Amino acid sequence: MDALVVSGPGVLTISQRPLAEPSPDQAVVRVLFGGICGSDLHYWRSGRVGESVLLRPMVLGHEVVGVVERPAADGSGPAVGTRVAVHPAQICGACVFCARGDQQLCENLRYLGSAARDPHTDGGFSEHLVIPAHRLVPVPDGLDLQVAALAEPASVVLHGLRRLEHLGHSVEGRDVLITGAGPIGLLAVALAHAGNARTITATDLHDNPLKLALQIGATHTAQANEPLPPADLVIESSGSPAAVALALRALRPGGAMVNVGHLPADGVLAPLHLAVTRELTIAGSSRFYSELPDALAIIAAHPHLFAPIISATYPLASAEAAFAEAADPSRSSKVLLTFAD
Known part of the structure; x- marks a missing residue:
């Protein structure tokens, strides 16, 4: 089967990879x-990616959807022909974090298309994928499979929103500020709108993503370096230290911020004194685990909010062009690869 492999900086190739023989509890997608x-x-x-360093060639990709071609032999999981989204996380199920229900923090977590561990975990950018059947989530009837491909990153945002909810901060009826209007930020706009936020302000350095944010539910936009309106909640998706500082200053007393974007590993200078004087809540959010079915359901209920986030779809043969477009935030949001005619 053809697979998209990265073997070093700037080295992207379509390579032939053997299809593994599935074990009884695995399906072929x-x-x-x-x-x-x-x-x-x-x-x-x-x-x-941060401390995850590529040591040898690896198949990329963890945001994948497809169709069950061969179901698990033990009868578990979806039947042949089922349209599915693939859960990218493999957990141990035995560590203290798995035992308490925080599987996204699993001590032995492996993720599709990740060099965090050696040997690396090959991803899903291939024509077929052998995967445990319990990691396949059926796509709701009527939902376009291209739009369903947004479910994995939408789950990342949904996990962040639920982190806020667990701390007593729901988006419903609140003024929400979303810093960064890349794919994650735009998904946050759509989810906040679906969650009945009172106002949604999106920030970015580029005009096109801000126009798209207004199309899918934002009520206001601002350039990232402009003064920001007061907010009850912040979803920080840019990974920018400057954005974190501006967002903290924008939060009203009693407000909360969840950091979904990956911040620099060497730390961030920010006005954290405001967390004391304004009694702010600041939460981190890493990946997700249980949210994929709910993310699919929300997308299926509001496809008009999510479909515009997909800016282009390229065939596998044009992967380098797809990556070049995806790397330019001024002209793209979520770029998809397609692995079939």
């Missing part, structure tokens, strides 16, 4: 669409 994530771009551009 014919992959149809895959979304290019920021982590895929980092491996392509620099050969690393």
Whole structure:
């Protein structure tokens, strides 16, 4: 089968890979669409994502959807022909975090298309994928499979929103500020709108994503370096230290911020004294685990909010052009690869 492999900075190739023989609890999925994530771009551009360094060639991709071509032999999981989204996380199920229900923090977590561990975990940018059947989530009837490819990154945002909810901060009826209008930020706009936020302000450095944010539910936009309106809640998706500082200053007393964007590993200078004087809540959010079915259901209920986030779809043969477009935030949001005619 053809697979998209990164073997070093700037080295992206379509390679033939053998299809593994599935174990009784594994299914074979014919992959149809895959979304290019920021982590895929980092491996392509620099050969690393933070502390995860590419040591040998690896298949990219963790935002994939497709159709079950061969169901699990033990009868578990979806039947042949079922349209599915693939859960990218493999957990141990035995560590203290798994035991308490925080599987996204699993001590032995492996993720599709990740060099965090050695050997690396190959991803899903391939024509077929052998995967445990319990990691396949059926796509709701009537939902376009291309739009369903947004479910994995939407789950990342949904996990962040639920982190806020667990701390007593729901988006419903609140003034929400979303810093960064890349794919994650735009998904946050759509989810906040679907969650009945009172107002939604999106910020970015580029005009096109801000126009798109207004199309899918934002009530206001601002350039990232402009003064920001007061907010009850912040969803920080840019990973920018400057955005964190501006967002903290914009939060009203009693407000809350969840950091979904990946901040620099060497730390951030920010006005944290405001967390004391304004009694702010600041939460981190890493990946997700249980949210994929709910994310699919929300997308299926509001496809008009999510479909515009997909800015382009490229065939696998044009992967380099797809990555180049995805790397330019001034002209793209979520770029998909397609693995079938």
